[in-house]
Amino acid sequence: MSTPTRIRLATPADTPGIEAVLSAAFDADIPGVVAFWREVVGRGLVRAELVAEHDGRVVGHLGLSHAWLDAEPRLVDVLVVGPLSIDPEHQDQGIGSALLDAARTEGARQLAPYLVLEGEGAYYCRKGFVPAHTYGLLPPSDRVAGDDFLASALETREPWMHGRVVYHDLWWESDAIGLFQPA
Numbered sequence: 001m002s003t004p005t006r007i008r009l010a011t012p013a014d015t016p017g018i019e020a021v022l023s024a025a026f027d028a029d030i031p032g033v034v035a036f037w038r039e040v041v042g043r044g045l046v047r048a049e050l051v052a053e054h055d056g057r058v059v060g061h062l063g064l065s066h067a068w069l070d071a072e073p074r075l076v077d078v079l080v081v082g083p084l085s086i087d088p089e090h091q092d093q094g095i096g097s098a099l100l101d102a103a104r105t106e107g108a109r110q111l112a113p114y115l116v117l118e119g120e121g122a123y124y125c126r127k128g129f130v131p132a133h134t135y136g137l138l139p140p141s142d143r144v145a146g147d148d149f150l151a152s153a154l155e156t157r158e159p160w161m162h163g164r165v166v167y168h169d170l171w172w173e174s175d176a177i178g179l180f181q182p183a
C-alpha cells in the first residue's frame with residue numbers, strides 16, 4: 001500500500017535529497033540549477049524551502065527567496081517562488097499543486113504581500129497565480145515576457161504595492177533571469 005506524500009519545511013538533512021530532485025527535474029533543460037540554488041542558500045537569500053516527502057525520500061521541492069518590489073512609497077519585501085521541481089516519477093500526482101498551496105500559507109505566515117515567479121501560465125494560472133501585471137507588477141527584466149511573470153497576492157497586499165520587482169545581484173551575476181521559455 002502506498003504511503004501518503006507529506007509536505008513540510010525542509011531541514012539541513014534534506015539537502016542531498018533536494019539536490020537530487022533538482023537535477024532530475026531540471027538538469028537537461030536548465031543546467032547549473034543545483035549550483036545556482038546552492039548560491040541562493042549560501043548567500044542567505046532563502047526565506048523557506050518546502051519539500052514533499054514520500055516513503056522517507058524527498059520527491060518534490062519548492063524554494064522561496066527574497067526580492068524587492070520597488071513601489072513608489074517604499075521598497076516592499078516579496079517572495080520569489082522557484083525553483084519548483086518534482087521528481088519525474090512523481091509528477092502529475094498533485095505534488096506541485098500541494099507545494100504551491102503550502103508556499104502561499106508560508107508566504108502569508110511571513111506577511112509577504114505577493115509570491116512572484118517566472119513560469120508557464122498554463123500551469124500556474126490553475127494554481128492560484130495570475131499574470132503579475134494584473135496587480136501592476138513589472139518583471140525584473142524585459143527578457144521575461146509579461147504573461148510569463150506571474151503573481152499570487154496574499155492577505156497583506158495593499159493597492160499601492162505595485163512597481164518593478166527587483167532581484168538580488170546573484171540573479172544578474174548568474175544570468176539567471178528569463179531562463180524560463182514556454183515550450
Ligand SMILES: CC(C)(COP(=O)(O)OP(=O)(O)OC[C@H]1O[C@@H](n2cnc3c(N)ncnc32)[C@H](O)[C@@H]1OP(=O)(O)O)[C@@H](O)C(=O)NCCC(=O)NCCS
Nearest residue numbers: 025084085086091092093094095096097118119120122123
Ligand atoms: C511543472 C511541475 C512542477 C508540475 O508539478 P506536478 O506535481 O507534476 O503537477 P501537478 O500534479 O500539481 O499538476 C498536474 C497538472 O498540471 C499539468 N501540467 C504539468 N506541467 C504543465 C505545464 N508545463 N504546462 C501546463 N500544464 C502542466 C498536468 O498536465 C496536470 O494537468 P491535469 O490536472 O489536468 O491532469 C513538474 O512537472 C516539474 O517539476 N517539472 C520539471 C521542472 C519544471 O518545469 N518546473 C517548473 C518551472 S517553471
